[in-house]
Amino acid sequence: MRVFRAIGRLVKGTWWLFVGMVTTTKHFLRRAITIQYPKERFEQWPRFRGRVAMVAGDDGGHKCTACAQCIRVCPAACITLERHKEGGVKGFVVDGYVIDIGLCIYCGLCVEVCNFDALAMVPEYEMSVYDKAELVYDIPKLLSRQLEPEFKK
Amino acid sequence: MIIHPVLSWLNEWWQGVVATYGLPSCFVPAAQMVVHAILIGGFIAVLVLFLIWLTRKVSAHIQQRFGPMRVGWHGSVQTVADALKLMQKEDTTPRSCDRPVFNIAPFLAFAPTIVAFVVIPFGDGAIIRDLNIGVLFLFAITTINVIGVISGGWASGSKYSLLGGFRSAAQLVSYEVPLVLSALGVIMLAGSMKMGAIVDAQSRIWFVAYQPLAFVIYIIAATAEVNRTPFDIPEAEQEIVAGFNVEYSGMKFAMFFLAEFANMFLIAAIAATLFLGGWRGPWLPGEFWFLAKSFAIVLLLMFFRWTYPRLRVDQLMSFAWKFLLPLAFLNLIITGLILVLI
Numbered sequence: 184m185r186v187f188r189a190i191g192r193l194v195k196g197t198w199w200l201f202v203g204m205v206t207t208t209k210h211f212l213r214r215a216i217t218i219q220y221p222k223e224r225f226e227q228w229p230r231f232r233g234r235v236a237m238v239a240g241d242d243g244g245h246k247c248t249a250c251a252q253c254i255r256v257c258p259a260a261c262i263t264l265e266r267h268k269e270g271g272v273k274g275f276v277v278d279g280y281v282i283d284i285g286l287c288i289y290c291g292l293c294v295e296v297c298n299f300d301a302l303a304m305v306p307e308y309e310m311s312v313y314d315k316a317e318l319v320y321d322i323p324k325l326l327s328r329q330l331e332p333e334f335k336k
Numbered sequence: 337m338i339i340h341p342v343l344s345w346l347n348e349w350w351q352g353v354v355a356t357y358g359l360p361s362c363f364v365p366a367a368q369m370v371v372h373a374i375l376i377g378g379f380i381a382v383l384v385l386f387l388i389w390l391t392r393k394v395s396a397h398i399q400q401r402f403g404p405m406r407v408g409w410h411g412s413v414q415t416v417a418d419a420l421k422l423m424q425k426e427d428t429t430p431r432s433c434d435r436p437v438f439n440i441a442p443f444l445a446f447a448p449t450i451v452a453f454v455v456i457p458f459g460d461g462a463i464i465r466d467l468n469i470g471v472l473f474l475f476a477i478t479t480i481n482v483i484g485v486i487s488g489g490w491a492s493g494s495k496y497s498l499l500g501g502f503r504s505a506a507q508l509v510s511y512e513v514p515l516v517l518s519a520l521g522v523i524m525l526a527g528s529m530k531m532g533a534i535v536d537a538q539s540r541i542w543f544v545a546y547q548p549l550a551f552v553i554y555i556i557a558a559t560a561e562v563n564r565t566p567f568d569i570p571e572a573e574q575e576i577v578a579g580f581n582v583e584y585s586g587m588k589f590a591m592f593f594l595a596e597f598a599n600m601f602l603i604a605a606i607a608a609t610l611f612l613g614g615w616r617g618p619w620l621p622g623e624f625w626f627l628a629k630s631f632a633i634v635l636l637l638m639f640f641r642w643t644y645p646r647l648r649v650d651q652l653m654s655f656a657w658k659f660l661l662p663l664a665f666l667n668l669i670i671t672g673l674i675l676v677l678i
């Protein structure tokens with residue numbers, strides 16, 4: 184009896200060896216799924232959350248009101264805002280608004296917290312530059328790329 | 337059919353040169369040996385470069401990747417770049433090593449492989465020395481590289497390489513037995529140990545048809561013999577880093593690497609010669625058929641590597657002694673009985 188059981192196990196084991204080889208061959212014949220990165224890029228989703236950008240208002244300028252909520256919430260502390268009070272104007276006047284993309288962790292909290300829809304994340308992820316200074320984005324640079332209208336927050 | 341005329345033309349040309357300039361006649365065989373050595377060396381170098389590329393490509397495609405793609409067409413020159421890089425590397429020697437043994441071990445591991453290529457019939461007449469003890473010579477010579485491996489492991493002065501060397505020695509010695517026994521069936525059928533005679537005996541039917549069991553045993557034992565997965569416990573990365581060659585770097589590591597890949601091809605070439613009819617095949621030149629059959633076996637070994645998980649040390653040993661060896665003896669007895677009765 185033990186002999187028969189052993190032979191049975193032998194046959195079964197050999198069969199599974201064969202099944203394994205068939206599986207390997209199947210995968211071998213399939214197309215590779217690698218994307219050859221610099222030559223080809225993957226198709227981006229329309230709402231891909233890449234770097235932070237400023238949303239243009241109706242007049243083409245930014246919509247920031249200098250409320251500083253984004254600065255308060257930014258965990259990487261990469262946003263700097265310059266503002267001043269002016270008589271006769273409600274709230275603040277924005278003098279400068281800078282995001283250091285090199286520090287940004289793409290968390291999206293600033294976009295979330297902004298009450299005036301001034302910020303958004305755009306599908307842009309290749310941020311490498313040769314000079315660190317180029318990673319500091321000021322208002323014109325932040326406004327340079329816009330989302331398609333239907334995906335505005 | 338390709339190599340043989342070229343070689344004999346070279347030989348005649350050189351004989352002419354020797355005769356014209358009145359050089360001593362011992363220059364003729366000497367030059368012949370040099371030419372053969374260069375041929376084998378060149379063949380192994382090109383072969384290993386190609387095999388490494390092939391391994392990387394095949395393993396990548398089994399995992400649905402591309403493997404090397406940048407250097408040359410589909411990464412075909414990648415291995416050349418890697419080899420150049422390896423040559424530039426610093427040749428480190430660990431402080432606790434046994435220096436002379438450490439230095440000589442890679443050559444001990446590599447030299448037998450070159451020597452073994454002497455009796456491989458690449459095509460019609462394309463065999464360097466058709467010794468009348470061809471198969472015996474082959475198995476005797478290839479066993480020597482165990483010494484290289486174990487002395488490399490011992491001399492490194494590291495526990496991982498020592499373990500790797502021990503495992504390797506145990507494995508190679510135990511799998512050598514079924515390997516030779518499976519080849520013995522073929523030798524009995526052919527009635528000769530001469531590689532040429534074995535190929536000639538298969539002019540009608542390949543020996544794999546007469547000796548299917550021996551072929552299976554041979555493939556299993558050969559996989560173990562060249563340390564390929566599922567029998568790669570001497571270099572089991574997850575357990576002992578890389579086994580006997582952990583401490584090696586630069587050209588000495590390249591030697592071990594070269595030996596490993598050349599051995600893989602060698603074992604496939606022996607399988608093709610003993611079981612698959614050697615260089616015999618219709619229409620195309622013999623060299624083509626020989627390479628095609630050998631590479632089919634090499635591909636099989638590569639597929640094994642990506643299909644089967646590694647065995648444990650005790651499983652490996654009991655498989656060799658309790659299963660393969662009796663099976664090999666059984667095959668031998670059946671072959672003998674049939675030969676006597678018919």
Ligand code: SF4
Pocket residue numbers: 246247248249250251252253254264296297298299300301302
């Ligand atoms: S939260 Fe919006 S409005 Fe407020 S400072 Fe930041 S970007 Fe400007």
Ligand code: SF4
Pocket residue numbers: 235256257258259260261262282286287288289290291292293294
């Ligand atoms: S995405 Fe996050 S880290 Fe980047 S600027 Fe906005 S809050 Fe700061």
